[in-house]
Amino acid sequence: MPTMTMIEAIRDAHDVMMARDDNVVVFGEDVGYFGGVFRCTRGLQQKYGRNRCFDAPINESGIVGAAIGMAAYGLRPCVEIQFADYMYPAYDQLVSEAARLRHRSANDFAAPITVRMPTGGGIFGAQTHSQSPEALFTHVSGLKTVVPSNPYDAKGLLIAAIETDDPVIFLEPKRLYNGPFDGHHERPVVPWSKHPLSEVPEGYYSLPLGVASVRRPGTALTVLAYGTMVYVAEAAAAETGIDAEIIDLRTLLPLDVDTIVASVEKTRRCVIVHEATRTSGFGAELSATVQELCFYHLEAPIVRVTGWDTPYPHAQEWAYFPGPQRLGEAFRRVMEA
Amino acid sequence: MSNPPRLSLRVPEPEFRPGTKPDFSGVNIPRAGTVRRPPVDAAPEEIRDLAYSIIRVLNRDGEAVGPWAGELSDEALQAGLKTMMKVRAYDARMQMAQRQGKTSFYMQCTGEEAIACAFQMALEPGDMNFPTYRQQGLLVASGYPLVDMMCQIYSNSRDPLKGRQLPVMYSSKAHGFFSISGNLGTQYPQAVGWAMASAIKGDTRIAAGWIGDGSTAESDFHSALVFASTYKAPVVLNIVNNQWAISTFQGIARGGSGTFAARGHGFGIPSLRVDGNDYPAVYAVAKWAIERARRNLGPTLVEYVTYRAAAHSTSDDPSAYRPKEESEAWPLGDPIERLKIHLIGKKLWSEERHTQAVAEVEAEVIAAQKEAESYGTLHTGPKASGRDMFVDVFKEMPQHLRRQRQEAGY
């Protein structure tokens, strides 16, 4: 089986879907001739023509608004926002329009669009190239939110997202594009080719939205993670020797509550980790869910490890990033409670 | 219609891509000195033609000609040349510093130096620029210390922005330079609002907004124009058309409009187009627009026609999307070279003096760099503190941030 980077897997998912379905169109800033600043759409314009893959003016509201109009017509637009940090001009189109179109028109119209965007830090991108705005989407009724953590999942989930009849926000942790990253920034980058989840089947396959994956079975505590934090959690488990069960949520909405509950009922302890700021972050939703459904099984308070409630800094990037040491300390705290 | 034609989508493409030979001989560049100079109180509808032409002062022989010439003293022209040279030398050193791993990122303004450097000279103290990341020339021309700029690039212990911002995202209220945002276009309506505030308070200060060709596509660009138009705000709205927005050529943002300047017409805003590589022309047009604003005659839209000679940033390689020779083939030349030839023609400069000035500027930049590096670089030496991450989120630090700062160990 070929191994792929996350970028190649995402490109491949586009390719598969554009070949299968003429209604799939791809556009965004720099995605046409150049193939995107991260090269996730490289070669698609050359292969499918300018009618199906093209550069957009720098106007995120226009990109999402136009995608909604095309979707209403019957197309399946998959658009790129160059960085998640630049989605704010599109927020009105996402929240007031894409998310509610089906409901407000009593199923007369719908917006089956996929909106991809690179998220997260770890690349010295500072406050406008590092944000993780997932909670701004999960808080909106009518949007599905997906965060893949490896090439195999990225391809299968992106294909599923494009096939979904509702709007899907597809968040790509950019620090994972070229290799798994566990927060040890002082170590050389490990390429995807060394990781089993870089083995990506050729052609079509899809992974259902709303199904988490147990990335590391364990008995001592449950870690709820997604994106880059999956690898940080693996490192923390290895370094503390604590037998953590690591769940990669993969989809935040719909959330795979059954997998979470089964794990926490087994381990009786829960640590939640994300890179986004803490207050009203998705971790708060996870914590509330676990508390509501597993309260009588818990032996320790639920702990959240997150980015601080500050803008993502440049020089202080590693003081901000919730790395394996901070997560490992949380593991110990939860075990000692 | 019984048999309507089948519709088709138009997707604009640039004329030249890698592998093709750029040829701009078909581009209509008016001869220097041929575009008229209307009075500053001209009504917008009387000067619509100026949005479709190019105001130029320096001709091919380096002479300053026409109604827009003669605005600058000999000393001011010499100083302008040196400022542009300083910006270029600064860019070269910081680009190299990034390549050496001393910082994460850098953006040059190669080929566009005349625009910011000349514009700044037409402003008064107290005026405010709302720049993009490619207007380092405004800061240099205003006399902001190179060392401070470099400390920002290095995110070091003397970084005025405390290590928080991406390199090149400077800020200096004292130097009339509004804090740069990474989010394109947001500064444009803010410039209009600042100008409106000056009018509300009955002051005499004006604002200047800056935006790139690609970013004029943002809704904020249009928001700015409608506010400026409605309230006749004392603002100069500058568009730097350097032909490219990363890999996207200007035609994607311009669409069916003949020029970017022409965007102003629908708003009733006087709109001018100027040769951005022509220092005296940029200065004369800036002065004209600034005078309009200062005399309460309202906003002006100015398009500077130029070319982004270097990569978009240190993360970019333009050979993937445009011919390598395109920059050389670009018909408006290099702003430093053109002003130099002009000054030599006027016997105000010479090749020897130029060589000497290159060395002087280089020495000044190197000395500043040495000092800046003594305060640390991104990965070595003294650093911006992690403690600073929690400061200035709010004026007073709320309890939850105090707790988090403690948890973070600061």
Ligand SMILES: Cc1ncc(C[n+]2csc(CCOP(=O)(O)OP(=O)(O)O)c2C)c(N)n1
């Ligand atoms: C809202 C927003 N969308 C996208 C980007 C990513 N981006 C950064 S620079 C750039 C191109 C801007 O081109 P232009 O306005 O022509 O300015 P230039 O770089 O040529 O000076 C893009 C798309 C951004 N920074 N902000």
Ligand SMILES: [Mg+2]
């Ligand atoms: Mg540009």
